Amino acid sequence: MLLSSTSTGIKLDGNGYTDIVIAISSKVPQENRLIDKIKEMVTEGSLYLYDALDKKVYFKEATILVPPHWNGTNFTKARTESFEKAKIRIDNANPAYCNEPYTNQYGECGAEGEYTHFTPEYLLNDIFIQHYGSRVQLNPLEVKNFTRTDTGESFVVTTSGTLPNFPPNRITDLSAEIQEDTVLLNWTAPGEDLDQGTAKSYEIRWSFDLDMLRFNFSNGHAVNTTAISPQKAGSVEQHSFNLNITIQNGTTLFFAIQSKDKLNATSETSNIAQASKIIPGPKPISSQEINLIVIEMVTEGSFYLYDALDEKVYFREVTILVPPEWNGTDFTRARTESFGRAKIRIDNANPFYGVEPYTNLYGECGTEGEYIHFTPEYLLNDDLIELYGARGRVFVHEWAHVRWGVYDEYNGKQPFYHSDGQIEATRCSKDIIGQFREVTAERFLRPCLIDPQTSLYTGNCTFFPDRNQITNSSIMYFPSLDPGPRILQLQQAATHFLRNIFEDQARVGIVTFSTFASTLSPLTTIDSDTTRENLIKLLPKAADGWTNMCLGLSQGLQVLRGDNGNVLGDELIFLTDGQATDDIRSCAPIAIESGAIIHTLAFGNRADPVLIEMSDKTGGIFLLASDDVTSNQLMDAFASLILSTGDYTKEPVQLESAGKTTSDWFNGTVSVDQTVGNKTSFVIIYGIGVVELNPPKPPVSVEPLEVENFTRTATGESFVVTLSGTTPPNFPPNRITDLSAEIQEDTVLLSWTAPGEDLDQGTVISISVILSSSNKYFKRTV
Numbered sequence: 001m002l003l004s005s006t007s008t009g010i011k012l013d014g015n016g017y018t019d020i021v022i023a024i025s026s027k028v029p030q031e032n033r034l035i036d037k038i039k040e041m042v043t044e045g046s047l048y049l050y051d052a053l054d055k056k057v058y059f060k061e062a063t064i065l066v067p068p069h070w071n072g073t074n075f076t077k078a079r080t081e082s083f084e085k086a087k088i089r090i091d092n093a094n095p096a097y098c099n100e101p102y103t104n105q106y107g108e109c110g111a112e113g114e115y116t117h118f119t120p121e122y123l124l125n126d127i128f129i130q131h132y133g134s135r136v137q138l139n140p141l142e143v144k145n146f147t148r149t150d151t152g153e154s155f156v157v158t159t160s161g162t163l164p165n166f167p168p169n170r171i172t173d174l175s176a177e178i179q180e181d182t183v184l185l186n187w188t189a190p191g192e193d194l195d196q197g198t199a200k201s202y203e204i205r206w207s208f209d210l211d212m213l214r215f216n217f218s219n220g221h222a223v224n225t226t227a228i229s230p231q232k233a234g235s236v237e238q239h240s241f242n243l244n245i246t247i248q249n250g251t252t253l254f255f256a257i258q259s260k261d262k263l264n265a266t267s268e269t270s271n272i273a274q275a276s277k278i279i280p281g282p283k284p285i286s287s288q289e290i291n292l293i294v295i296e297m298v299t300e301g302s303f304y305l306y307d308a309l310d311e312k313v314y315f316r317e318v319t320i321l322v323p324p325e326w327n328g329t330d331f332t333r334a335r336t337e338s339f340g341r342a343k344i345r346i347d348n349a350n351p352f353y354g355v356e357p358y359t360n361l362y363g364e365c366g367t368e369g370e371y372i373h374f375t376p377e378y379l380l381n382d383d384l385i386e387l388y389g390a391r392g393r394v395f396v397h398e399w400a401h402v403r404w405g406v407y408d409e410y411n412g413k414q415p416f417y418h419s420d421g422q423i424e425a426t427r428c429s430k431d432i433i434g435q436f437r438e439v440t441a442e443r444f445l446r447p448c449l450i451d452p453q454t455s456l457y458t459g460n461c462t463f464f465p466d467r468n469q470i471t472n473s474s475i476m477y478f479p480s481l482d483p484g485p486r487i488l489q490l491q492q493a494a495t496h497f498l499r500n501i502f503e504d505q506a507r508v509g510i511v512t513f514s515t516f517a518s519t520l521s522p523l524t525t526i527d528s529d530t531t532r533e534n535l536i537k538l539l540p541k542a543a544d545g546w547t548n549m550c551l552g553l554s555q556g557l558q559v560l561r562g563d564n565g566n567v568l569g570d571e572l573i574f575l576t577d578g579q580a581t582d583d584i585r586s587c588a589p590i591a592i593e594s595g596a597i598i599h600t601l602a603f604g605n606r607a608d609p610v611l612i613e614m615s616d617k618t619g620g621i622f623l624l625a626s627d628d629v630t631s632n633q634l635m636d637a638f639a640s641l642i643l644s645t646g647d648y649t650k651e652p653v654q655l656e657s658a659g660k661t662t663s664d665w666f667n668g669t670v671s672v673d674q675t676v677g678n679k680t681s682f683v684i685i686y687g688i689g690v691v692e693l694n695p696p697k698p699p700v701s702v703e704p705l706e707v708e709n710f711t712r713t714a715t716g717e718s719f720v721v722t723l724s725g726t727t728p729p730n731f732p733p734n735r736i737t738d739l740s741a742e743i744q745e746d747t748v749l750l751s752w753t754a755p756g757e758d759l760d761q762g763t764v765i766s767i768s769v770i771l772s773s774s775n776k777y778f779k780r781t782v
Helices: 031-052 120-124 127-132 210-214 288-308 377-381 384-389 393-405 488-503 529-537 549-560 584-593 608-617 632-641 773-781
Strands: 011-013 017-019 020-024 062-066 089-090 102-104 117-119 155-158 175-177 182-188 201-207 220-225 235-240 252-260 273-276 319-322 344-347 358-360 370-373 416-420 423-427 433-439 446-447 461-465 507-513 515-526 571-576 597-603 620-625 718-720 740-744 746-749
Touching: 017 102, 020 031, 031 120, 062 488, 120 127, 127 446, 155 416, 201 210, 210 252, 235 507, 252 529, 288 319, 288 377, 288 393, 288 529, 319 549, 358 393, 370 377, 377 384, 433 746, 488 529, 507 549, 515 529, 515 549, 549 571, 549 584, 571 608, 584 608, 597 608
Parallel strands: 020 062, 020 089, 089 117, 175 273, 344 370, 571 597, 597 620
Antiparallel strands: 011 017, 062 155, 102 117, 175 182, 182 235, 201 220, 201 252, 252 273, 319 718, 358 370, 416 423, 433 446, 433 461, 507 515, 740 746
């Protein structure tokens, strides 16, 4: 089956495919029954296509191109049609396929095929139906006449005939608006048959419940439509009406339409339109900090999107539209941008969601959402990262909603199901491990209870994914699910270092870096346990974004200069995964010449050689620590970096370090002799399998808000800030998707659109061309 494409010449006229050329090879002898069989196959196929694609499209018009030696008094002369251009060809059997129908198709899934091949024997001999199945899996239908006119070259036979009664098209652009107590609906008129003609009538219903209209349209409240006279297909329809209720502020209503033709054939239910009488309160307080956080969120999200979609796409350019009262010297005047058109909006909290990010998504799966909503509090309060996850990942999660119409892959209405005799949580993927717990009113955890009627856990039960596990998970499941245990191991090791290793009176600062770098604490003298605990609270709780090592080094050296203006003899502990996304070689010489002693802990199994050189040349220590969940290497590495003040009696001594997997007691023996033992402590770190409750979500208001009347006008007073972040790490050239080949005598001519040095930007260095006599070679190796 071949669908519409501008490169094929096939067109989609309304819901019907036209300009389909079915060409008969000049090697085929004249057989008029062949034309009848083609007509029968296409007409039956049209019905099958219409049914298989949910009554969306059908074959409206096809042209049969016959050889020039065929005689006929009712053929018309061909224009630009030719056998080589035809997407459907009738020709003698290919020895590799015999009479089996096939399509020349060499691209990946979704790439257009070259042509479909049928043999005259297949079309004329009904015995092949028993072997290959019905030509269209439907019973034969009566086919109308063709008109033919004589020509001197190739010939054209155009099908005519009527398909059975089709219902009106589904309305897909219904919109709703509430103006005081009046509802205003707008939509594009469907036709009598799909998108042709004029529908007979409309049925409009509304509900407080979105799912009711989506799944039980007839149960919604009916709207009087006797005054509506449907217009011709493609016209703009409008209808305003008052409901028999008082629409309070804070009310949200949902609307849908079905249309009927003269035979009362009913269309599918339209998209669900929403109208709310919720007026935003005062605008967010202006803050330049919001701009910086938005830039960081989108930049980190770009890296996450690029990685999640197999290095195919990223966010290249973003514009931030700020309110007119915000002051800034680097703002440019807005052109056509406005808050109402923005796909990503930052506004005060919606009382139904609180500070939680959400996307207005009312269409079916695959239908683009209306907009993403973030609150200033969500962006400015870092404590919410622990609750909702890293902002860059949350942004990509919501982007999938608004851009691709993807739904969440968890089910609040049916959170559990039976599988192989066990209770499973609805999740994607099933490989995500976790525990089932019930949260009490006091926020204690207890085992879940089983409902005797369903044999599933009760509605108070929650599945808690283990926050530290290495597994593939969908973006649309839990966006805050960490990709591995590294951040937890870092927190535990750094906590041990700050609490037990650093001597009293030592001065400590903390810097974090990813896409950007920031100071979590300036140089602070450790003079009490309270100081140690305050520093521990500042340790990062989430890891995301790029690994810009140069920014981290620069920020760390800047903090060290805070006491006397230089870093001579100061010690810097540089913890990284060892794989820079910037050019570490460009900044390492500056760090080496600074005079600081740089210790490097590379976390994982790979590290840039420059890191080893940097530690060696500054008199520091380079250590490589495994990120395996049972490994103590990171803890031991921190413990080995004893920053001495000269009093060895106060320096900590590590007596034992062990790691193991256990579900019960952890048993072991440690020997302590008379030379050590002061302030002996046992530190236990853990990995997978711990249930931790996030802090409770901020309460949301369910009371209607007191709002006043308002009007909206375009002022032209908004401004634009253009994001110009660092280009993501080196991207490969784009995949070539339009390669074509032609043989002229003994010469092969290839044509394609050039990719770029980085995706579709710049110029590639070289191109490799591979030749094979079998397409199977490319499917296996390329």
